Amino acid sequence: MKALVQEESFAGTLYIVPTPIGNLGDITQRALTVLSGVDLIAAEDTRHTRLLLQHFSITAHLFALHAHNEQQKTELLLTKLQERQSIALVSDAGTPLINDPGYHLVRRCRKAGIRIVPLPGPCAAVTALSASGLPTNSFCYEGFLPARTKARCDTLHVLAQEPRTLIFYESTHRLLDSLQDIASELGGRRYVVLARELSKTWESIYGAPVNDLLAWIKEDENRRKGEMVLVVAGYRADKKALPADALRTLALLQKELPLKKAASLTADIYGIKKRVLYRYAIDHQEA
Template sequence: MVVKQMTDETSTMVDTSTLYIVPTPIGNLGDITQRALSILEHVGIIAAEDTRHTGRLLLHFGITTRLVSLHDHNEQYKANILIEKLISGQTIALVSDAGTPLISDPGYHLVSRCHQAGVKVVPLPGACAVITALSASGLPSDRFSFEGFLPTKSKGRRNKFTEIAQNPRTMIFYESPNRLLDALDDMLAVLGGERVVVLARELTKIFETIRGGPLSEIIDWIDEDTNRIRGEMVLLVAGHRAKKNDLPLEATNAVVLLVKELPLKKAAAIAAKLFCVKKNVLYRWGLNNLHQ
């Protein structure tokens, strides 16, 4: 059964027993697509991270579709209920507070359960802070890795930065304004002040700011005016550029893993044998880069 018949390539067909993944604007309401609006208007239910937030979006566009909550604390329970509705023939749209659902937002359990139950899942393209920031960062975009939110504790952050220190890809993180300066200080301690980073703030909004440069310069720039870290943040880190005497990434990654169970000297010796590097060089790398 088709709720709305497709008449041309720009029309929207809404099928029964289908979950639609619908991106919403990350700031500027003009960024929502016509297809997204049509889906939100014609599905039976919208599952929203915050019904109050999404309710304001729907009110702006004159959409009256029923809202139900689906967030981190109720998703596994609510997923069962929504799956039953989908199997019975209802159509549901999944939205988050901003951007594309599931990108550091709820929805994974629901989508996974849909596939297990044989329920059709239809993704819509649209706003995503990760891709928006990357496209304007000036950093290489042919290979990148989205790492989500950084750990909340300094030790966890430093371990994460050590883990990615020799990764050649552009690395992308979300970070809270309240923790950003501490995160940059930890990054400075591990990656050094010359590593190029880009801070993308309040994307698509009035105070949108995209600032890049060596890490030490970015920290100084923020210290001049702490208002520069207010709002939603995306932090991009340039990938490692290999030098002639650099240790292979596989060897240092092995040390990071082995040192969780072994003394550093033993971990370095094992990794050195596995990857044919000098154990003393690997041991010194561990002393300088691992914070145990």
């Protein structure tokens, strides 16, 4: 194995190496050290990675590992690691495995007891989240939404009452459809941040209720171009809304008791004001 400095001098190691999502200045010195020193670089697209390496004057042996061949090539890479060779895993941009290949290789390495060293670095999802102004203490990364409308709506329907901040990747040609489905399934007032072309020349980060965001994007065709991340506010229950369980109980009691009594008992059970339940029942009486 080529000589690596200090903590990077491990033979038979798989390094997970994040690469810039746009601005080449975001690569870390540690990433450059690893890429310069390993025996082999497993890359999602060798042509793309070769350009990155040439920019930093790094010569290395490249091996194509992508979504279409990962399961077939994993055993070969595992053998090389067991022979004490060192391998760096990279994707086209950002942190490998985050919506990119590498899962099968890492899983097999874990099972085989191969040393895995993950390097910190760029990730579009986390970068967008950090600037979104939405809660960051708890979030849910969902990758790309399904391409087909029904599957996309079904996914959003399941997530409609997810309280954590949601993060999606989206493509240029599906952006408007996805935002329209978000409005349909999550509500037109759900706040969404569109982070586009992060770390690049035309970077923009804009947030608004999804109906307003749609209108803003339609004003300028350029606003739907590039690589995009959608950061969506989590579900927040309407504090004025009555609990569904309380309403079901009220409906059941109304079948057997006068309305005032049913409202009184339901109020005692759920700690709700009797007059609120009584008014709800009056307003929703069948004609």
